[in-house]
Amino acid sequence: MTTLIVLSALGLICLFSEIFGFRKLLHPLILIGLIAAFVTNTFDWNNGGPLFNDMMIIDNFSVAFTGLLIGITFFWCLMSPEYFTEPSSESDHFALIVFSLIGTMVMVTFSNMIMLFLGIEILSISLYILAGSNKKNLASNEAALKYFLMGSFATGFLLFGIAMIYGVTGSFNLAAISTFIAQSAGQNSVMMLAGILMMMIALSFKVSAAPFHFWAPDVYQGSPTVITAFMSTVVKTAAFAAFFRLFLHTFSGTPSIWAPTLMIISGLTILVGNITAVYQTNFKRMLAYSSISHAGYMVLALLAMNQSAPSSLLFYTAAYSISSITAFVILLLISHKTGNDDIKSFNGLAKKNPFLAGVTVVAMLSLAGIPPTAGFFAKYYIFSAVMQNGYIGLVLLAILGSLIGVFYYFRVIIAVFKTEEETQEIKVNTLFRVLLVITSLAAIILGIAPGILAGLI
Amino acid sequence: MLTILIFFPLFAGLAILMSGENAKRIALAAALIEFAISVSITLGFDPTAGTQFVHEFSWVASLGISYKVGLDGISLLLVLLTTFLVPIIILSSFRHNYKNPGLFYALILIMQMALVGVFSALDGFLFYIFWELALIPIYLICLMWGGKDRVRITLKFFIYTLFGSLLMLVALIWLWMKTPAPHSFDIHALYSLNLNATEQSWIFWAFFLAFAIKMPVFPFHTWQPDTYTDSPTPGTMLLSGIMLKMGVYGVLRWLLPIVPDGVHEWGTTAMILSVIGVVYASCIALVQKDFKRLIAYSSIAHVGLISAGIFSLTLQGMEGGVIQMLSHGINVVGLFFIAEIVMDRMKTRDLGELGGIRLSAPVFSSFFLIVLLASIALPLTNGFIGEFLLINGIFQFSTWMAAVAGLTIILGAVYMLSAYQKISLGEANKQTEKFADLTLSEKWVLIPLVLMIFWIGIYPDFFLGIAEPSIKALRDVIHVAHGITQLTN
Numbered sequence: 001m002t003t004l005i006v007l008s009a010l011g012l013i014c015l016f017s018e019i020f021g022f023r024k025l026l027h028p029l030i031l032i033g034l035i036a037a038f039v040t041n042t043f044d045w046n047n048g049g050p051l052f053n054d055m056m057i058i059d060n061f062s063v064a065f066t067g068l069l070i071g072i073t074f075f076w077c078l079m080s081p082e083y084f085t086e087p088s089s090e091s092d093h094f095a096l097i098v099f100s101l102i103g104t105m106v107m108v109t110f111s112n113m114i115m116l117f118l119g120i121e122i123l124s125i126s127l128y129i130l131a132g133s134n135k136k137n138l139a140s141n142e143a144a145l146k147y148f149l150m151g152s153f154a155t156g157f158l159l160f161g162i163a164m165i166y167g168v169t170g171s172f173n174l175a176a177i178s179t180f181i182a183q184s185a186g187q188n189s190v191m192m193l194a195g196i197l198m199m200m201i202a203l204s205f206k207v208s209a210a211p212f213h214f215w216a217p218d219v220y221q222g223s224p225t226v227i228t229a230f231m232s233t234v235v236k237t238a239a240f241a242a243f244f245r246l247f248l249h250t251f252s253g254t255p256s257i258w259a260p261t262l263m264i265i266s267g268l269t270i271l272v273g274n275i276t277a278v279y280q281t282n283f284k285r286m287l288a289y290s291s292i293s294h295a296g297y298m299v300l301a302l303l304a305m306n307q308s309a310p311s312s313l314l315f316y317t318a319a320y321s322i323s324s325i326t327a328f329v330i331l332l333l334i335s336h337k338t339g340n341d342d343i344k345s346f347n348g349l350a351k352k353n354p355f356l357a358g359v360t361v362v363a364m365l366s367l368a369g370i371p372p373t374a375g376f377f378a379k380y381y382i383f384s385a386v387m388q389n390g391y392i393g394l395v396l397l398a399i400l401g402s403l404i405g406v407f408y409y410f411r412v413i414i415a416v417f418k419t420e421e422e423t424q425e426i427k428v429n430t431l432f433r434v435l436l437v438i439t440s441l442a443a444i445i446l447g448i449a450p451g452i453l454a455g456l457i
Numbered sequence: 458m459l460t461i462l463i464f465f466p467l468f469a470g471l472a473i474l475m476s477g478e479n480a481k482r483i484a485l486a487a488a489l490i491e492f493a494i495s496v497s498i499t500l501g502f503d504p505t506a507g508t509q510f511v512h513e514f515s516w517v518a519s520l521g522i523s524y525k526v527g528l529d530g531i532s533l534l535l536v537l538l539t540t541f542l543v544p545i546i547i548l549s550s551f552r553h554n555y556k557n558p559g560l561f562y563a564l565i566l567i568m569q570m571a572l573v574g575v576f577s578a579l580d581g582f583l584f585y586i587f588w589e590l591a592l593i594p595i596y597l598i599c600l601m602w603g604g605k606d607r608v609r610i611t612l613k614f615f616i617y618t619l620f621g622s623l624l625m626l627v628a629l630i631w632l633w634m635k636t637p638a639p640h641s642f643d644i645h646a647l648y649s650l651n652l653n654a655t656e657q658s659w660i661f662w663a664f665f666l667a668f669a670i671k672m673p674v675f676p677f678h679t680w681q682p683d684t685y686t687d688s689p690t691p692g693t694m695l696l697s698g699i700m701l702k703m704g705v706y707g708v709l710r711w712l713l714p715i716v717p718d719g720v721h722e723w724g725t726t727a728m729i730l731s732v733i734g735v736v737y738a739s740c741i742a743l744v745q746k747d748f749k750r751l752i753a754y755s756s757i758a759h760v761g762l763i764s765a766g767i768f769s770l771t772l773q774g775m776e777g778g779v780i781q782m783l784s785h786g787i788n789v790v791g792l793f794f795i796a797e798i799v800m801d802r803m804k805t806r807d808l809g810e811l812g813g814i815r816l817s818a819p820v821f822s823s824f825f826l827i828v829l830l831a832s833i834a835l836p837l838t839n840g841f842i843g844e845f846l847l848i849n850g851i852f853q854f855s856t857w858m859a860a861v862a863g864l865t866i867i868l869g870a871v872y873m874l875s876a877y878q879k880i881s882l883g884e885a886n887k888q889t890e891k892f893a894d895l896t897l898s899e900k901w902v903l904i905p906l907v908l909m910i911f912w913i914g915i916y917p918d919f920f921l922g923i924a925e926p927s928i929k930a931l932r933d934v935i936h937v938a939h940g941i942t943q944l945t946n
Contacts, residue, residue, distance in 0.1 A: 311519075350601075370619075371589045384520070384630045392627070399623045406616055414608050417601050455519025 001051055001058075002040040003066060006033065007102050014095035023091055027081060030094055034074045041066050050111065054173060057111035060457045064314055065108040065241040072233050072321045073101050078435045079329050080226050093133060097230065100126035104238030108245065113162045113172040116242060120158065120206065123238065124151050127231065131223040143222030150215040154205035161198030168192045174250045181253035193257050199246065200258055200265075206239040209295045210269040217276075220288035225335065228284065229328035232291040233321035240298050244313055247302055255305060262303055263394060269296030270401035277408045283331055284341040286408055287324070290367060293401060294320050297382055300398060304385035310457045312381040318453060319366065319374035319446055326363040326439040329432060330356060337426050346412055348420025355433070356426060357416045359440045366443045368409040369402050374446035381454060459510040459526050462494050462536070463573050466543075470566035474559050481551055484562035488544035491569065495540040504530050504926050508579070516583070521633070521641040525580040530927030531779055534920060535576040535706055538786050541909070542698050543569045549794050549902045550691045552801070555602055561691075568594040568695055575703050581629045581642035584711065588703065589622055595695060604687040614684045617677075621667035628663035631656075632715065648714050648934055654722065661719030664712045665727060671704030672760045674727070675734030685753035690797040693749070697756050698790040702782045705763055709778070713770070714934040720768070728768045728854070732862045734761035739868035748806040749796045751876055752789065755832065758865050759785050765862055766847035770935070772928065774850020779924045781843025784831070784913055788840060791828035791906045795821075798899065799880065803888050808876060813885025818894040822881045824903045829877055831910045833870045839913035 010033035017026045041063060048058030077097075103123030110116045128151065132144025166172060168191050169180040181188070201212065208216035220228045251258060273293025280286035294316075301313040331341060333356065338345040350357040366375035379402065383395050428436070446453065469487035473480050502509060511527035528536065547565060555561045571594070574587030592615065599611045629642070635656075636646045652660070670677045685693050713720055720727075738757035745751035763781050766774035798821065799814075800806050815822040831838035834845070844866060852859035895903070913920060 308520075365593070370593065371586045376589075380626070380630075381520075383627070384633065387627070387630050388634055392631075395627060395630075399627065402623065403616055403620055406619060407612070410612060410615065414600065414612070417597075449516075451517045451519065454517055 002043070003037050003070075004102065004105060006037045006040055007098060007105065010034075010037070011095050011098040011102065014091050014098055018091045026091060026094060027077070030077055030098070031074065033098075034070055034077065038067060038070045038074070041070060051109075054175075055112045055115050056106070056109045058109060061241075061245070061310055062109040064457045065237065065317075066105050068314065068318055068321070069101065069104050069108070069234055069237060072237065072325065073097070073230075075322075075325050075435060075439060076226070076230055076234065078431060079229070079325065079332065081431075089133065093130065096126040096130055100130075100230075101234065104234055107238045108241040110242070110245070111174045113165070113174070113177075116246065117155075117158060117162065119238075119242070120155065123235065124155070127151075127227075127235065130227045130230070131219060133227065134224045137222075137224075139222035140224060141222075143219045146215050146222075147219045150205065150219075154202045154212075157198045157205070158202035161195045161200075161202060164191050164195030164198065168195065174246075178250050178253065181251065188254055188257065192254075196251055196254065196258055197261065200261060203239060203243045203246070204265055207236060207243060207295045207298070208292050209265050209299055210272040210292065211265075213269065213272070213292045213295075216292055217285055217288040220291065221282065221285045221341075225284065225328060225332050225341075228288075229325060232287065232328075233324050236291065236295065236298075237317040237321060240295075240301075240313060240317060244302060244310065248305060248309060252305070259303060259305075262299055263391070266296050266299035266303065267394060267397050269293065269299060270398055271296075274401045274404040274408075278404060280408070281343055282341050283343050283346070283412070286343065287327060287331070290405070290408070291324070293405065294367075296401065297379065297398060300386050300391075300394065301382050303391060303394070304382070304389055306385060306388055308381070308385040308388075308455075311453070311455055312378075312385045314457060315374075315381050315446075315450065315453045316378040319378035319443065322439050322442050322446070323363045323366040323373075323375060326359055326436060326443070327367065329436060329439075330360050330363065333426060333428060333432065337424070343412055343415055346415040347418045349416040349426075351420065352424060353426045353428065356428060356436075359436045360416050361413055362440045362443055364409040364412050366447070368406050370406075372444065372447040374443045374450070377447055377450040377454070381450070458494075458498060459528060459577055460512050462491070462498060462540075463526065463570060463577060465491055465494065466566040466569040466573070470563040470570070473566065474563040477559055480558040480562045481547065484566060485544060485547045485551075487566060488540075488547050488569070492540040492544055495537055498528070499533060499537060499923075502528070502533055502923070504923050507927075507930060511579070513579075516580075521636075521639050522582045523580050523641070523643065524583055525643060526574070526577040526583070527579050528577055529930070530924040531706070531709060531931070532576045532927075534779060534783060534924055535702055536573050538702070538783050539569060539572045539576065539699050541905075542694070542786060542790055545790065545902055545905060546691050546694045546698070548898065549694070549790075549797070551898050552896070553689075555689070557601075561598070561602065564594040564598050565691060565695065568598075572699050572703070576706060579644045581632065581644065581647060581711070583642070585622070585626055585629060588625075588707075589619075591700060591703065592618060592622075595692060595700065598692040598695070599684065599688040602689040602692070606683075607687050610680075610683045610687050614680045617680045618670055621670035621677075624663040625667035628660045631660065644710075647711075650715070652716065652718075654718050657716040657719035658722055659719075661712065661716045661723050664707070664716070665723070668704040668707040668712065669727075669730075669764075671707070672701050672764060673704070673757065674731050674761060674764055675737055675757070676730070678734065678738070678757050681757060682750055682753040685756070686747065686750050690793055693793050694790045697753070697793065698786040701756070701760055702786060705760070705767065705778065705782055708764065708767055709775070709931065713767075714931060717935045720770070720935075724768045724770065728765045728851075728858060731761040731765035731768065732858050734758070735765070735862050735865045736868070739865055739872065742872045743868065745872075746807050746809060748799065748808055748876060748880070749793070750806075751808075751872060752792045752796060755792075755869060755872065756785070756789055758869065759789075759832075762844065762847050762862055762865055765858065766850045769850045769854035770932070771850040771853045772932065773846045773853065775928050775932070776921060776924060777843050777846025777848075777850055779928065780839075780913065780917060780920060781847055783920065784839035784843045784910075787906055787909050787913075788828055788832040791824075791903065791910075792832060794899075794902055794906075795825050795828065798895075802892055808879040810886070811880045811889055812883040813881070813889050814892045815881040816885050817890055817892040820900075821892075821895050824895070824900075824907065825881060826877065827907050827910065828903075829873050831914070833873045834866055837911070837914045839910045839917075842913060842917045 106119030134140035277289035366373035571591035
């Protein structure tokens with residue numbers, strides 16, 4: 001609860017900074033606030049309990065994911081100054097980011113359907129604005145509108161699903177619903193089934209799993225790059241945690257209803273994401289499709305339904321977010337220099353800046369899932385968890401997907417080592433350098449010593 | 458000690474990354490130190506004492522993954538091969554000035570770490586990590602310093618081998634699930650599994666594909682000739698001299714003892730594929746004009762014979778396989794070095810445009826002839842010992858297969874000798890008249906190789922003595938745990 005209060009206070013401070021004129025201090029203040037929130041969050045480890053009359057429940061699962069979300073947001077804040085070219089909107093945007101972080105926290109801590117809905121809305125409304133925050137850019141406006149329309153559509157599904165489940169069980173409370181399902185012992189009404197499927201559709205929208213992914217490439221490409229980075233890391237992590245909490249904690253009594261559907265969603269997402277990514281020439285759009293394909297692997301973790309499932313999801317989201325942040329920072333630097341987001345802009349990077357080339361290689365290897373990076377262990381962890389549940393065919397499909405993934409991630413590596421005539425040096429300032437070193441090292445350390453996160457929850 | 462041996466090249470490599478111009482000398486020194494460490498390990502090695510120098514600690518406790526390394530005779534010989542060849546490969550590259558030398562030599566040493574790791578890992582997961590780790594440096598070496606068509610070829614190579622590896626990963630996870638809880642990847646746990654015949658067949662194919670692609674066995678070889686031809690020569694040497702032994706070693710250590718019933722079921726198929734590969738690659742080698750490509754195909758033929766000998770499961774076949782792994786590593790590195798020298802001086806590897814080099818470069822031609830004769834298995838050279846044992850082993854399994862596989866010796870003699878004829882004998886043309894003889898550093902590359910050729914050829918007992926107890930122990934594992942009757946002698 002302290003964490004929630006700290007973050008809310010931080011959001012308000014951001015809003016007031018304009019009025020009281022301490023805008024210059026805003027950035028360090030947010031970083032300090034995030035550290036404080038992270039610290040208070042760790043106090044809840046093994047020390048949780050229900051909050052607000054059972055509306056939320058703090059357990060190790062929620063603490064671990066909250067910590068991860070705050071951590072990623074911290075790294076995100078380190079990379080963000082590049083983006084705020086107009087000082088007037090800086091405080092608003094930071095406030096929105098902090099509010100959406102609160103939304104994600106609610107999404108991983110909810111124990112009542114209403115809170116899930118509130119969390120998703122707090123997050124989404126902030127993001128609709130942020131996606132369109134590059135006001136003069138047509139693509140950014142398009143992204144905001146598309147995101148808004150699709151997002152509201154998904155929310156409609158979510159509410160519909162919640163209402164149906166309430167109709168059957170008479171409760172919004174997760175524990176009560178879970179008990180109801182256990183007592184009905186397989187005798188599920190059609191309404192229950194429809195409700196669960198509707199909620200699954202809504203959440204698949206949010207995590208951009210196929211066939212509900214169509215909004216993602218346009219929105220990711222059109223939004224300002226830093227916002228895309230936020231959406232594809234923090235938002236995705238939170239949405240998956242919510243997905244997990246809902247299906248594995250609450251609907252775990254009825255896997256026969258939703259597991260086959262999720263299997264199809266997972267397989268489809270892996271194939272569609274990876275295959276479409278191969279054809280992209282734009283790096284940002286490629287990352288969007290890669291983010292879709294990673295969603296497919298994370299859905300696999302939901303299917304594992306065993307003890308290692310929460311840990312494997314946590315590890316995967318962490319590994320994926322770290323490498324994605326690295327990739328987006330590199331993209332920021334390069335598009336700043338060359339003026340576009342194409343993979344071609346990476347040509348000859350090894351000559352222009354060996355340091356950037358090195359971190360690009362680490363990030364791509366990790367996203368492709370090649371040892372000794374975190375991405376490999378993340379995939380391994382999920383595969384082994386899912387195989388224990390007997391889904392070998394799905395694992396083979398996922399492996400096929402990883403092979404296709406190598407095609408496009410390695411295209412970036414190949415471009416990096418291409419010999420290019422003109423050698424324009426790219427400068428990296430100290431802040432970015434530190435950030436890149438930390439994220440790349442984290443990707444390697446998590447790959448070499450995965451025990452740090454594996455088996456945590 | 459063993460852990461130091463594995464990770465010393467990694468740290469040396471990272472240090473070289475910073476060193477800039479002096480990279481090649483530091484790399485050579487590091488590789489020689491590594492060789493010295495491996496020799497001192499050999500001195501303390503007792504062939505009859507089974508797996509030694511074991512170092513174990515828990516790595517990811519919650520998933521039963523541990524870091525466990527150790528050496529038995531087979532591993533030791535391959536580790537020695539690696540530590541012996543890497544300094545030679547580094548020395549052989551002295552004649553070239555590769556751009557960005559720091560990275561180049563760092564990658565070679567990191568590759569060495571992965572190779573030594575593969576040969577000493579005793580934990581399935583660790584083995585997989587090293588196995589994959591070996592792929593990245595060699596990929597980057599080929600990508601950055603390779604020939605014209607390198608981007609397409611190296612990507613094909615990478616995806617091909619990754620495909621095999623991932624299947625192996627699935628098989629390993631499956632095996633891990635079958636171990637009693639708490640699950641483990643420990644090799645002894647995997648050896649003592651009781652799997653039914655269907656499972657064994659599936660796992661056999663998952664493993665076999667991974668290893669067959671790496672070796673490569675027909676029909677999984679299509680990545681190999683292009684990659685060998687287009688890589689920079691040190692890369693080719695690493696690939697052919699050491700990396701393909703990873704595949705053979707994998708069969709010995711991870712395939713045969715874990716799924717003996719699968720081998721019983723499908724081993725003959727694997728042998729037939731290997732033997733087809735022998736004849737097929739030899740025939741293609743006959744018509745090659747490019748000398749480097751010719752060696753690449755001859756390499757497929759040789760490794761096919763090794764794989765056939767090992768799948769025969771006879772003592773001679775397996776011993777021959779181990780010895781031939783060493784011999785082939787030494788010979789093929791020598792041959793590729795000679796191809797490189799020819800290429801550098803004549804700017805062509807086309808056999809039609811060469812000839813008469815013996816007149817202008819007698820020392821070069823003598824070395825060439827020795828390495829070449831070793832490669833076609835002349836008695837008193839290393840190739841003879843290996844191929845004799847292999848064919849003997851295959852013969853005990855099936856006369857017909859031995860007869861067909863034996864063709865490799867005849868065909869090998871034909872294409873290799875005719876290559877020698879076209880390069881060294883005959884009339885000199887305008888270019889080859891000016892062929893300069895070996896420089897000092899080139900001699901220093903070839904002399905150790907030639908010494909090894911004769912050492913193994915004349916007194917193989919030293920190497921057989923190291924390997925034999927381990928091979929027998931390996932056969933015992935296959936025999937005792939699963940009681941296959943066909944294991945005789």
